Amino acid sequence: KNSAFIILVGAGFNTFSSYISSQDIVQRFTTTTDIKQLKKMTYGNGVLSIFLATVFYLIGTALFVFYNQNPALAQTAQQDQIFASYIAYQLPVGITGILLAAIYAASQSTLSTGLNSVATSWTLDIQSKISSKELSFEKQTKIAQYISLGVGIVSIAVSMVLANGEIKSAYEWFNSFMGLVLGVLAGIFVLGAFTKKATSLGAYVAFAVSAALVVFLKYNVPSVTSWAYAIISISTSVVVGYITSSIELAVTGKKVNTLDAATVFCDTETDESLRGELEGV
Template identity: 30%
Template sequence: MSNIDWIVLFGTLISIVAYGVWKSRDTKDMDGYLRGGSDVKWWAIGLSIMATQASAITFLSTPGQAFNDGMGFIQFYFGLPIAMIIIAVFFLPIYYKLKVYTAYEYLETRFDMKTRMLAAFIFLIQRGLGAGITIYAPSIILSSLLGWDLKITNVLIGVLVIIYTVSGGTKAVTQTQKTQMAVMMGGMIIAGILVITSLPTGVGFGDALNVAGKMGKLNVVDFSFDLKNRYSFWSGMTGAVFLFLSYFGTDQSQVQRYLSGKSLSESRLGLMMNGLLKVPMQFIILFIGVMVFVYYQYNQPPVFFNDTVKEQVYSTDYADDFRGLESEYTSIFDEKLDAVNQLNAAMKTDDPQEIEQAQALVNSIQAQSDEIRNEAKAIIEEAVPGAEINDKDYIFMTFVMNVLPVGIVGLLFAVIFSAAMSSTSSELNALGGTTTIDFYKRRVKQDGDDLHYLKSSKLFTLAWGILAIIVASTLSLFENLIQAVNLIGSLFYPTVLGIFIVAFFFKSIKSNAVFIGAIMSQIAIIVIHYLNVEGIAGVFTMGFLWYNALGCILVVLFSFIIKGLRDK
């Protein structure tokens, strides 16, 4: 990167940290630290909720997801508005009525302490892993692109977040997230405009849409019903609804965002804002990925997008084989470029037969290109054992570094760092608060004063921050980073949501029944996932988003069965 890019990057990051520390300098009690003083306006709540969910993984992985698989991932968010309405109607009034610091306090009122502890413990496990991933995910990409050591990148992101989160708590998180959202969305919109203007002369926006559509990248909705399909209309309107109910309704990193609102109405408006704007936001990010795909139909892409791994291959005995594939990939690209130009010309004639022939030719050559990419990945796997052969998460930032102008490159890196900081700060804030309120204050020291618990919250937040850095330094890449986050959530969220669903809607079920039912459900989901991974699940084979519905239903079902057995 140029000196200007470095200035833009670090200037943005330092300004965000300083702003967070300054705006929360007067936080001196637990209410201010964990609920931000309960005076946050609805639009700030909405931005904070969006920023918490919009991690660096969103901006790294989502364009790559669209580059490879098209716009279908947007279906994952179709159920979000429904979930927001349910939470606003049923969850929020109870939280506000009880004036809780954490969502899990309610469970002790409804059931007992052990059920509260179980839900809080599952949250700590799931979100503790999640905090490590939200640091690690951008770190591994950024360290490769910038040539930094991975541990240094982990520590840099972690320390920046720890500084203002420990200092100001919820208020610092909320204040910085307003700035971070402006940086994130401003940077991505600029990137989207520049992707389109980077297309060759004579290739307009309409031409780009035609190419993307004919190559299958604009297929937004899939109505086919298949449990193995991760992203379809049905998984988005069922499994994803349960996931969003769990995440926004029971995950303290989100609950803490809207508990800081001035009133119940303000918090509801913040949730509705998130429900209305999140889908368009994800659509824009996915669409940018599709436009990057179109850009690379006119400009030679690399056969593999992770340059660091490629350099390792060049120093092995497989170098000649890999370079041979690169040469073949270039030759096929020249053929495909001619075919794409033919497709554009055919679209202008409006002749269905000519368009169909041109489309078939383009997609046939694209299939050959994809096969060569797969062969290149196979060589990488042989040449560099243990190397990550999935390069989806490198596609967008490779485009940024190679194509976009000076200054914008630094801004886009600032977007990734800002996103990592925004989501991680919410997680650490929630982890520290939950540890203090649900465990330390409830079980260890019940007679401390407000100042004592304030200091304890800061120490626990610091401890979780250090642990997140350690976890980030020991992780390995999943198939795709954004899928990794959704998978971890789908394994643990359903149990917690099931407990809350029983608490809200099935008053006859008592603590012991739901406690045992929750444990049984959690074990069942882990077993089913293991069988799926091993390929021996049989009739239970399903995409992981379906775990969210299944796990929640199992908690309710098991609770009723246990209640029935105990009543006999």
């Protein structure tokens, strides 16, 4: 069984990974060009996230106690359907409708944000590079619409597979996916932000090694919990990337032109300069 420590730390690293590599979250923090306001947003979001996570886990604990005291009621719902089953069958009719409406509204908001993020990333970061000529705004909009449609169809197909497959918990599967994919990207971010020796070669090698390691663990070492994937991928990326970068620099004699403003080594003067540049954008 997973220990509470591994779950808490693993979930923390998963959240950390999404906050620095997931477009739908990052774009929310780019809505301001004021560094002070950005810091307030970050701290405020952190406090609210911890509060909401605590509330959700308390709800889960309460449901666990309720269905342990009423085991016959748990026979009619699968693991991922316990909360929905409780809302539908155990709450008064009026409260049930309000909660279901709130859940559907929140789901719609999350889905629309995700679709917009994927469409934006593809149009601005990928399509613009593979296209031989500059795309007009109308063309970009049309491409984004097609991408949204395609991703929506794939998402429906994946949800159907998850609903009818042998996956016991979609939440744990999602966290496994987060640790597998976003954890590798987070490791590259940490390598670049917390060291001054990161090179492109080091980043590529770190990406390949950490991704291969986590995939190997997932399919060959089932005893390693999925909650540890993000911890493993980030740690591996940093260690492998730093060693590879150091060796490359020692062999080639090159020097890394590190942008301090993009690292944790940014001092107060640099921070003020960066703030002025951002405010002028």
